[in-house]
Amino acid sequence: MTATDPWHRALADLVSRSHRLPPDELPAAVGAVLRPLGVAATVYLVDAEQRDLRPLPDAGRPTPRVLPIDTSLAGRAFTEVRVRPGQGPPPRLWVPIVNGTDRLGLLEVFPPPGTDLADEALRDGCRLVSGLLGHLVTSKSGYGDVLHRARRSRPMGVSAELLWQLLPPLTFATPQAAISALLEPCYEVGGDAFDYAVDGGIVALAILDGVGHGLPAVLTTSVALAALRAARRAGADLAGLVRAVDTAIAGQWRDARFATAVLAEFDTASGLLRYVNAGHPPPVLLRRGRAVRVLTGGRRLPLGLSDAGVEVAQVRLEPGDRLLLHTDGITEARDPAGVMFGLPRLVDLAERHIGSGLPAGETLRRLSHAVTEHQGGTHQDDATLMLVEWSADAAANTEP
Template sequence: MTATDPWHRALADLVSLSHRLPPDQLPVAINTVLRPLGATATTYLVDAEQRDLRPLPEPGRPTPDPLPIDSSLAGRAFTQVEVHAGQGPPPRLWVPVVNGTDRLGLLEVFPPAGADLADEAVRDGCRLVSGLVGHLVSSKSAYGDLLHRTRRSRPMGLSAELLWQLLPPLTVATPEVTVSALLEPCYEVGGDAFDYAVDGGTVTLAVLDGVGHGLPAVLTTSVALAALRAARRAGADLSGLVRAVDAAIAAQWRDARFVTAVLAEFDTRTGLLRYVNAGHPPPVLLRRGRAVQALDGGRRLPLGLPDERADVAEMRLEPGDRLLLHTDGVTEARDPAGEMFGLPRLADLAERHIGSGLPAPETLRRLSHAVVAHQAGPHLDDATLLLVEWSATAAASTEP
């Protein structure tokens, strides 16, 4: 693709327009730069519950209906992170929109009349534009409400509104490793949270569950999350992170509040995993597609409760290993008859989805929906999942 290629020109024009672009004008800008090519596009964003792709409204154009992820060609393009062609009428290309490897939605591109949907130049051009759209969706979301509103099927509760602003993107990948997470329910969360950082070959992980429900639990978890990040960014080791969260919670409350957690560091150069488990369900190790071990070392009381133990468990992972972290809202979710979802069911489903070669975010989407389907009613607790894949092949599958 040369500097004079029309798709390259469209990309440059979108960059130029983006500097003073309000969030609600993003669909207009996309079609402005595509117009010289004779192409148009509709932008879809995935909803908070990861069930539908919801269109961004554009002034002067009718807004189409949301598209179901599990029963549409568009949904297949989203879940497989691949360009798919729809013969129409009219013919179109479904092009994944990601920020890095965090799945945000799709572009529905109607190429110029007579264009060959199999032409790699056309597909590469669409990928270029959609790649920039992914970055713009992420960056422009901080400046207005339309992008947030589009991704919601109903109003968000106060505690959920607070928590979602604190969480990192759902997925990150490097050439060696992928980290992906999901949190349910989306609109009325309690005290669950997750965090990660990828720096210099070290992946730092955290899954947290604050005691209680609603806003009080979220406030406790928020303090723990802030203390964790402040200590980590100051260079603290795992034991230092534990002490920092203990001190932060104790300094704010005197009513025995606490947060259960798994804190971990994984060195992608050596395979060394170090972790602390503060009263939390143990992570599950999957090796060669099978759940082989629950990591039950590094035990101490929940964070915020006095405990002088600072034991850090260690183990050596193998290339291709996966680590599944979760909160008790996953395994303790009950169906109408009272049967828990359970760790064996979680491990079995994880094995099946991983064995089918799904990207990590799609594996978690299906696991999370299985928990929701099992419960068949209102959530009694948050259900958070975090999956780490130490595999170059798996990491590559998250990229369009």
């Protein structure tokens, strides 16, 4: 692609417009830069519950219908993170919108009549524009409410509004590994949370569950997250992270408030995983698509409770291994008859989905929805999943 290529000019035009672009004018800006190419487009964003693709309103154009992920061609492009042709007329392409490797939605592209949808120049140009669009959706979300509103099927509770502002993107990948997480119920969360950071080939991981429900639980978890990050960014080791969170929670409340957690560090060069389990369900290690062991080491009392000992366990992973972390809202989820979802069911579904070659984020989306369906569409408790894949192929699978 050269400097005179029309797609290159469209990309440069979108960059130029982006500096003073209000969030609600993003669809109009995309339309304006594509118009000289004879191309029209619609922006869809995935909703908070990861069930539907919702169109962004574009002034002067009819708003298209919401598209279900599980039963549409558009949804297939989203789940596979792959450009796919759509049914006409008119002919169209569905192009994934990602921020890095975090799936945000789709760009529906209508090229000029007679265009070959398999043309690589067309597809490369669409990927360029959708790639920039993913970064713009992420960066512009902090300056207005329209992008948040577009991703919601109903109002969000106060506790959920607070917690979602603290969480990292749902998916991130490096050349060596992919990390993905998902939290339900997304509109009325309690004390569940997750965190990760990647620096110098070391992946820091955390999954937490604050005691209680609603805003009090979220406040506990928020303090735990802040203390964890402050200590980690100051260079603390795993034992230091545990003590920092203990001190922060105990220093704020006198009512025996606590959070269960798994805190871990994974070295993507050596495969060494070091971890502490503070009263939390143990992670599951999967190798060659099968669960091979539950990591039961590194036990101590939940964070915030007095426990002088910090035992750091370690295990050596093999290339291709996957680590599945979860909160008790997953395995203890009950159907209307009172039957728990259970660890065996979770492991069985994880093995089946991982064996199908799905991206990490899609594996968790399907696991999370299976838990929701087991409960008849409602949640009695927060249910959080986190998947770490030590695989260059799995990492590449998250990219369009």
